[in-house]
Amino acid sequence: MNLGRNKTRLAIEWDRAEVRLAVADVAPKQIKLRRFKRIALDADKSVDQQLEEILRSAKIRNQTAIVSVSQSQIESLNTSLPPASPNELAELVLNQATQSTEISEESVVDFYKKSGDKKSVNEVDVYAISQTFLNSIGNSLKPLRIQLATVTVRQLAMHSLLLRLAPHAIESKCLVVNRNESELDLLLNLDGELAYMRTIQLRHESTSAAELEKIISEIQRTIAVLPESTDDKRAIEQIYVFDQPGRNSATANQLSEALDLPVTVLDPLTNVVVKSSSEFDVPSATALIGLLWSDATEEVRVNFADPKKPPSKLAAVRRYVVAAVGVLFVLGLLGYFAWEEVTRAQAKANVLKKEMKDLEKSFDRLKGRLSTVSSIEKWKKSSPNLLDEFLDLHNRFPSAEEFAVGGFNYSPGRNGIGTITMSAQAKDQAAIKKFELAIRDKMHTLEINRPTQNPPSSDFGWRFDAIIKFKIREKKEFQVAWNEGVDDSSQQVKTDLENAKNDTETKDQLSQPNLNPEGDQ
């Protein structure tokens, strides 16, 4: 797309007698015509053979060329094709062209759609040009570093110019007349479309009147065949002639009178700035100006240098491949992020596993020493502090006149229990009961065996064996017991003692102690 910036174009067009060249700066709204040149052709040589030499002589090089060819150098075909999408339409046109006898197989084919779409029948004008001819033009330009950008049909360029200069022609049926040095172009515009075209070779007549007569007769002949050629029965509404306004007004009037139709002269130089007009001639330059406007507005309908083609299978495959690559790329990207996320989580888990193993090793190393500490602590706790235990028992034993110990043995038990066996003497049964009540508590159990009465002469009336089992305590437990329990226990002992005074058969009441190591009674 041209964004309003000027571009320089070399426009080339020819007929049987001469080549016409124009170098211009083109923009969508204005054309600056810098050079215009007409060079006669050697009738014995073809155009493509002479083109390079002509351009060299004109010292034109390093340009972008747009070329229009005449009707005689192309084949055209009007065809109706089934509803199709643009890509499908190109394929249908090519298929039609290949099968047509009018168009040779080696031709370059381009077309433009006049009407129709995906859902309705397509009316298409097909144009073909010889590939050899096209190549020869390109080859002529190549040595001069001239790039062939456009090759179109001269009549199409002129029709484009008509629509530009007479926009209302888009809704009318009119005839366009343009006369060159040796040719007369007649174009039928039918509602904005080029419906018919005819090029007539002109011989130099002796007088201008004879020449006008010839032109009028050709126009009349053409008008006569139009209804059959176009299937349109409407009468011609208007005749347009490309020329400089006022230059040939008499001729225009004569045409109008002879044909009984209004004749309008269109000025091709509208919005065209001409820098050099030494060889400039409006009718001759009309096709070139139309060509330049088509290029400036990018409205070239047919371009043999870049014809419309159905998308190749390779292109379709390429599109699928690109899409597949895109999808794969996205999937790959997603996969990469997913993989990275999983890998990161796994790596973190592995780091934690390693840390866990290290910690386990550390703990295993500590285990040996911990085992020593544990076993020694356990060993320590299995032994009571006998001095504190003695003091605790001493505080509970009845008074000296009531109670005495005859033998005392301590041995360790299991599960934190110590055992004291003793033989003891008591003044009376009440003293035994007193002893029993004083010893038993949460920490001590007492078993009294074989209470026997001593002889009357003895200081103590009774003797017996006792087994005290006690829970091994730490010093804090003794301290707490002594600080908190002294008053309560002494009160309890006194109360129990009062009750025991009425007991006569102490032995019967000496219950077996509860050996619960927790001391619950």
Add this chain to the structure above:
Amino acid sequence: MNRSRVLLLSLLGAILIYFAGEYVYTNYYAIPLKEATDAERDLGEEIQQQKRKIRIAQRRIEKIDEINRQSLPSSLQYARASYQEFLLLKMTQSGWQKPNVTVSSPKTTKSIARFTFTVSGKCSTRDLVSFLYEFYSSGHLHKIKQLSMNPVAGGQFLNVGLSIEALALTRSSNKNELGSEVGESLAIENLDGYLPIAIRNVFSSDGDKILRTITISGITSNRRGNKQVWFSYGNQQTEIVDVGGSFQVGSFEIKVEGVDRERAQIDLNGRKVSVRAGETIADAIANDAATATAQLNNKK
């Protein structure tokens, strides 16, 4: 290929792609990620637990140094000799007669040697209390496994037999001699706290015999009004005790709590007795008992 076939194939392809994608997503993303995150969470918790275990273990292991200091010397020979010497010294210092200490061959494991010392001798209850106080006040790795006490001479003395177990660690801080660690296992810090055991002396077979000899021979009052109680007992022995004061006779501690014109209120090993001047303590106790019985009978 007609349109419906293309549609069907596209649908089939879409279904295949869906299931393939689902399979890949599940087996190569969702499951491994869940396993990894679960493992991460579980391992995190396990690591915290393990760290806690290690912290606890380290705190406990810090005691190993203390234990090594408490150990007998790591050399078995020095351990045996030094600890035997320690026991004999403590027995002698406590007043034991004919102290004797023997030791058997140690039982050894990889890191511990276990000695058993057998101690025997004759001592008073006070001597035994003193010895035990010294024993538990020293911070060696030792403990009493067995103890037997048999009174002789009416409980004035005891024939004592002890079986003591002591440990020597191979990593002991003490190489050739016993350490000087102080034991902290006793509930009372000073020896005096344990002397009531000796005073009470539960092994004494005298019973209340001595109480029959203790008589209040007088109650006096000086110019300042301070009253004193005179106790006579045994072989013409006399104790003069102020109110609030006390004295020890045999297994009895007698404390004067109050005095009136003809009676003294005493505390006899925690028992309250009112003794009239000229009366023995034993008679006073008997009278109290008779009075209590009479009161009970009257109540009935």
